[in-house]
Amino acid sequence: MPSTKGNKQASAPSAFEKRVKRRVSARVHDFFAVCPPGLKTTCQKELAALDTDIQEIQPLPGGVAFRTKLPTACFANLSLGSPSKVLMRIASFKADNFSTLEKKIKQIDWELFLPGNTDLNIQVTAHKSRLYHSGAIEERCRAIIEPRLFTPGNKSEQSLLIRADHDQFELSLDMSGELLFKRGIKQKVIKAPLRENLAFAILKTVGFTKQTVLMDPMCGSGTFSIEAAMIQANIPPGFYRSFAFEHWPGFRKENFNYLKTQAQKNFSMEEDSRIFASDIDGSALSLLEDAIDQHEFLKTIQARKTDFFDIQPNQLTPKKGVVVLNPPYGKRLGGDMDITHFFSEIGKKLTADFKGWRVGIIYPEKALGKAMGLPLQPMPFFHGGLDLFAGIGKVRG
Numbered sequence: 001m002p003s004t005k006g007n008k009q010a011s012a013p014s015a016f017e018k019r020v021k022r023r024v025s026a027r028v029h030d031f032f033a034v035c036p037p038g039l040k041t042t043c044q045k046e047l048a049a050l051d052t053d054i055q056e057i058q059p060l061p062g063g064v065a066f067r068t069k070l071p072t073a074c075f076a077n078l079s080l081g082s083p084s085k086v087l088m089r090i091a092s093f094k095a096d097n098f099s100t101l102e103k104k105i106k107q108i109d110w111e112l113f114l115p116g117n118t119d120l121n122i123q124v125t126a127h128k129s130r131l132y133h134s135g136a137i138e139e140r141c142r143a144i145i146e147p148r149l150f151t152p153g154n155k156s157e158q159s160l161l162i163r164a165d166h167d168q169f170e171l172s173l174d175m176s177g178e179l180l181f182k183r184g185i186k187q188k189v190i191k192a193p194l195r196e197n198l199a200f201a202i203l204k205t206v207g208f209t210k211q212t213v214l215m216d217p218m219c220g221s222g223t224f225s226i227e228a229a230m231i232q233a234n235i236p237p238g239f240y241r242s243f244a245f246e247h248w249p250g251f252r253k254e255n256f257n258y259l260k261t262q263a264q265k266n267f268s269m270e271e272d273s274r275i276f277a278s279d280i281d282g283s284a285l286s287l288l289e290d291a292i293d294q295h296e297f298l299k300t301i302q303a304r305k306t307d308f309f310d311i312q313p314n315q316l317t318p319k320k321g322v323v324v325l326n327p328p329y330g331k332r333l334g335g336d337m338d339i340t341h342f343f344s345e346i347g348k349k350l351t352a353d354f355k356g357w358r359v360g361i362i363y364p365e366k367a368l369g370k371a372m373g374l375p376l377q378p379m380p381f382f383h384g385g386l387d388l389f390a391g392i393g394k395v396r397g
């Protein structure tokens with residue numbers, strides 16, 4: 001993270017601001033990047049590369065834990081492409097009765113963590129604990145927390161996650177707000193589009209970099225292409241969106257804006273087109289075209305209505321690069337099309353015309369990976385309620 005030391009504070013801090021700094025922003029805390037299954041390795045690598053102040057990076061069920069200070073965790077929200085959200089752990093204690101729970105909740109400096117005028121969304125899960133009634137736990141906690149949040153301010157929403165497991169309570173604040181796959185770029189999407197964090201992880205795993213040519217021949221509303229354009233332009237995934245932590249007392253707007261301005265200085269808009277997006281469906285493609293019209297950095301994407309089976313990549317670019325595919329399956333395949341036949345035709349097309357290209361392709365059954373006849377490593381993940389695979393490999397030749 002670039003240093004914010006040279007960035008001047010507007011005025012002397014109040015006593016409250018000093019308390020916030022001492023107890024919240026200047027301390028090292030535990031954080032947790034929540035990841036969909038299959039994306040933890042990418043997230044771990046991203047965290048390790050992001051900032052040396054990020055320590056104790058550890059994959060755990062459901063995501064990756066790490067320790068750092070609040071400003072670095074804000075920077076992580078801005079910069080990470082693979083997680084769904086980042087949580088800040090604010091307390092951990094044992095309680096097997098309501099009186100202990102209430103005593104522990106009262107000990108937390110809520111006003112230092114949360115904004116005054118907040119709509120608190122308390123989500124409780126209890127597992128093998130003496131206190132198991134989630135509604136009652138929420139009610140007791142809310143009755144203590146809300147009166148402490150007296151400071152006026154703009155209305156904001158904040159989720160507090162309370163998890164009890166074998167009487168051990170863990171309390172976390174959702175730093176991100178809306179899920180992080182929402183990058184704030186697309187205005188509209190097709191039904192059930194690919195999530196941006198998944199597209200990001202597949203691009204990273206298949207070895208897509210700033211210099212790589214990308215072919216996205218079943219692009220739909222263009223999730224792969226937009227993520228690729230952000231990577232090529234050096235734009236942090238969260239640059240165009242806002243976060244829940246921006247309402248927190250411990251958030252330093254001037255420092256965060258300074259980090260964004262520094263990031264902006266590294267944006268590199270490409271002149272030549274290295275991203276080729278196409279789809280057989282003009283209405284899906286028009287959503288990508290709308291996004292291209294609105295963002296300068298997306299002008300590097302060449303979008304065309306074309307059938308994948310008609311594409312000759314060497315007519316578009318002399319370079320070999322990465323081809324990513326999120327073909328339709330299930331109901332969306334339509335008609336009487338046999339899915340094994342469809343994927344075997346995709347395999348034949350790639351083998352014939354994409355020799356030497358690296359491939360990232362999504363499919364819903366392991367057998368379909370084999371049906372394509374390509375040397376693909378299946379990366380399992382979960383999306384839209386389904387267990388899926390991303391086949392990662394290279395077409396021989």
Ligand SMILES: C[S@@+](CC[C@H](N)C(=O)[O-])C[C@H]1O[C@@H](n2cnc3c(N)ncnc32)[C@H](O)[C@@H]1O
Nearest residue numbers: 193194218220221223279280281307308326328
């Ligand atoms: C699952 S959707 C892709 C969704 C996309 N990843 C997104 O996030 O919006 C599959 C897409 O493949 C397209 N498609 C199906 N058959 C095609 C073909 N033969 N050539 C090009 N596109 C095709 C469909 O029109 C659809 O937009």
